[in-house]
Amino acid sequence: MKKSKIxxxxxxxxxxxxxxxxxxxxxxxxxxxxxTNLSNIFIDIMLVIFIIYDLKKVxxxxxxxxxxKFMATIxxxxxxxxxxxxxxxxxSQGFIGAYLNNGAGSLCVHFITxxxxxxxxxxxxxxxRPDEKHVYYSVVPPLVYxxxxxxxxxxxxxxxxxxxxxPYNFLNYGAPTGWFGFDLSLLGSKTLGIGTxxxxxxxxxxxxxxxxxxxxxxxxxxxxx
Numbered sequence: 001m002k003k004s005k006i007x008x009x010x011x012x013x014x015x016x017x018x019x020x021x022x023x024x025x026x027x028x029x030x031x032x033x034x035x036t037n038l039s040n041i042f043i044d045i046m047l048v049i050f051i052i053y054d055l056k057k058v059x060x061x062x063x064x065x066x067x068x069k070f071m072a073t074i075x076x077x078x079x080x081x082x083x084x085x086x087x088x089x090x091x092s093q094g095f096i097g098a099y100l101n102n103g104a105g106s107l108c109v110h111f112i113t114x115x116x117x118x119x120x121x122x123x124x125x126x127x128x129r130p131d132e133k134h135v136y137y138s139v140v141p142p143l144v145y146x147x148x149x150x151x152x153x154x155x156x157x158x159x160x161x162x163x164x165x166x167p168y169n170f171l172n173y174g175a176p177t178g179w180f181g182f183d184l185s186l187l188g189s190k191t192l193g194i195g196t197x198x199x200x201x202x203x204x205x206x207x208x209x210x211x212x213x214x215x216x217x218x219x220x221x222x223x224x225x
Contacts, residue, residue, distance in 0.1 A: 003123075004054060004124075006124075007054065007120055007123075007124035008051065008054045008055070010116045010119065010120050011047045011050060011051050011054070011116070011120055012051060013112070013116060014043070014047055014112070014116035014117050014120070015044050015048060015051070015113075017109075017112040017113045017116075018040045018043070018044050018108060018109055018113040019044065020105065020108055021040070021102075021104075021105040021106065021108030021109035021110075021112075021113070022037055022040055022041075022105070022109060024102040024103050024105025024106075024108075025037075025102055025105060030158075030160070033148075033149070033152060033158070033160070033167050034167050035075075035078075035079065035167070035168075036079050036083070036110065037109070038075075038145065039072075039076045039078070039079045040076065040079070040109050040113060042071075042072045042076070042141070043073065043075065043076040043113065043114075043117050044113075045072070046065075046068060046069045046072040047117065047120070049065065050065075050069065061127060063128070063129060066125055066127070066128035066129075067128075067137060069125065070121065070128070070130075070134060070137065070138070070211075070214070070215075071137055071138060071140055071141055072117075072141075073117055073118060073121040073214065074138045074141065074210055074211050074214065075141040075142075076113065076114045076117050076118070077114060077118055077210055078142075078206065078207065078210065079109070079110060079114060080110060080111065080114035080115065080118070081210075083098075083106075083110040084110070084111070088110075099111060122214065122217055122218065125218070128218060130215045130219050131215075132215070134211070134215060135208055135211040135212050135215055136208075137211070138208055138210065138211030139204045139207050139208060139211075141207070142200075142203050142204060143204070146171065149165075149166050149171060150173075153166060153174070161189075161190075163190075164190060166196075169188070169189060169190055169191050169192055170191075170192050170194070170196070170199040170203075171196055171199065171200075172190055172196065173196040175190055175191035175196075176191070177191055177193060177194060177195050178195060178196070179196050179197045180195040180197055180198070181195045182194055182195060182198075
């Protein structure tokens with residue numbers, strides 16, 4: 001089977017899996033405030049665009065589209081890693097149970113779609129010309145998300161889990177540690193005991209690290225041809 005057909009099939013499966021997984025948990029508008037769902041929507045949009053490119057056999061695709069696809073892939077990669085390394089192992093239903101939750105919808109949005117999207121980007125985005133400067137674009141999604149959460153919490157007075165100013169404890173700047181505090185004795189469901197500013201810095205470093213790795217792999221793959 002030609003590589004183009006394999007890529008097309010992978011993208012279609014990734015989108016279908018993502019949509020199925022999200023529909024299993026879509027029960028309130030707050031659904032659109034969680035990074036997992038937003039990163040899945042982001043990658044779905046880009047995959048659909050590239051599916052259309054494939055079906056129409058478009059010969060020239062702007063590098064800007066590949067760059068946006070790169071950012072979407074970085075975002076879904078973080079969703080994949082955080083769930084696999086932090087959330088699934090500590091889930092009350094166990095590691096396997098965490099993925100099979102909601103009719104295996106969690107498996108779709110946290111594993112199947114991310115893995116297929118990563119493989120598609122690394123192996124099949126052959127016309128993408130990676131540049132070292134592109135790594136800085138990898139921090140755009142997290143910064144936009146943080147800004148989005150702050151606007152929801154501070155401007156529209158949205159609260160998560162009763163009184164949290166963010167969907168996740170590490171972004172909850174309304175906790176006693178605030179933006180720059182540090183008190184690990186407060187570690188719990190509402191805060192990690194580390195100021196939100198420091199957690200954002202860590203998040204950005206992770207995104208840059210993943211972005212650097214992906215770009216290096218892309219450049220290495222190009223050098224092999």
